[in-house]
Each structure stands twice: as C-alpha cells, then as structure tokens.
Amino acid sequence: MKLDLQKVLASKVTGAGKSRIRIDFEQRDKIKEAITKADIRDLIDEGIISITPAKSNSRGRAKARTIAKRKGRQRGQAKRVGSSNARHNSKHDWINRIRLQRKLLKSFKNRGLIESNDWKMLYLKAKGGFFKHKRQLLQYIEQNNLFKKEAKK
Numbered sequence: 001m002k003l004d005l006q007k008v009l010a011s012k013v014t015g016a017g018k019s020r021i022r023i024d025f026e027q028r029d030k031i032k033e034a035i036t037k038a039d040i041r042d043l044i045d046e047g048i049i050s051i052t053p054a055k056s057n058s059r060g061r062a063k064a065r066t067i068a069k070r071k072g073r074q075r076g077q078a079k080r081v082g083s084s085n086a087r088h089n090s091k092h093d094w095i096n097r098i099r100l101q102r103k104l105l106k107s108f109k110n111r112g113l114i115e116s117n118d119w120k121m122l123y124l125k126a127k128g129g130f131f132k133h134k135r136q137l138l139q140y141i142e143q144n145n146l147f148k149k150e151a152k153k
Contacts, residue, residue: 009040022050101126118146
C-alpha cells in the first residue's frame with residue numbers, strides 16, 4: 001500500500017523532508033483515508049505520523065579545537081599561512097606607536113612642559129624611530145632634563 005501522498009502532505013505540513021517522516025503502518029487504514037492537510041495534522045497530533053530529529057554534524061571536535069587555540073595551541077609553523085607581516089602587520093604597529101608618541105609630545109608642548117626647540121628635536125627623533133615605546137620616550141626626556149622647571153597651568 002503506497003502512502004506517498006500522505007508523506008508529501010506531512011512533509012509540507014511540518015517543513016521536514018520526506019525521508020524524515022515516519023508512519024505507523026499498523027494504522028495504515030486510518031492513514032490511507034487522510035487526504036487533506038488537516039487530516040495529516042490530526043494524525044501528527046495523535047502520534048501516528050512522527051518526524052525523526054534532523055541529523056547534524058557534531059561540534060564536539062570543533063569546540064575542543066577552539067579551546068586549545070585559546071590556550072595558545074594549534075599555532076605551530078605548519079598551521080601558518082601567510083607571511084608574519086600578513087598575520088601581524090608591522091605597519092599598523094608603527095602607526096599606533098608614532099601616533100601615541102606624537103600625541104604625548106603635543107600634550108607636553110601645549111601644557112608648557114617642554115620648549116618648542118626640544119619638542120622639535122624629540123619629534124624628529126620619534127619620526128626616525130629612535131624610541132621603541134612611550135616609556136623609552138619619557139625616560140629620554142627625564143634623563144636629559146628636558147622638562148621645564150615651571151610649567152604654565
């Protein structure tokens with residue numbers, strides 16, 4: 001006894017594929033009489049027609065891998081694609097570093113902590129890459145006594 005029509009109707013009603021529709025063949029006479037979507041809905045409510053759960057790929061391995069990556073694993077030489085500059089752009093490092101140094105020098109000049117000729121000398125040193133970071137710039141200013149004794153408020 002073919003119940004393809006009922007399977008198709010059940011598929012349309014539930015939104016599941018035909019292969020996921022399960023029919024209780026012991027009650028096939030009752031199912032054979034169901035020719036409308038309303039009839040099919042009633043049979044689904046009674047449990048005569050059921051839908052198997054959708055199968056999907058397990059995320060267990062992917063989750064374990066993500067946890068390992070957070071810990072710093074899975075980052076060896078064989079996993080790397082692209083140059084080191086592509087993975088961590090040195091130009092952006094430079095941009096961030098020079099912006100910070102210039103902002104600091106500008107604030108010192110505006111507050112009157114350093115003189116304009118000292119500012120110019122420090123600015124050019126920063127431009128030339130003399131200072132690796134802000135801390136080194138501050139150390140240089142302190143060691144060479146470039147801070148004014150009295151700063152305007």
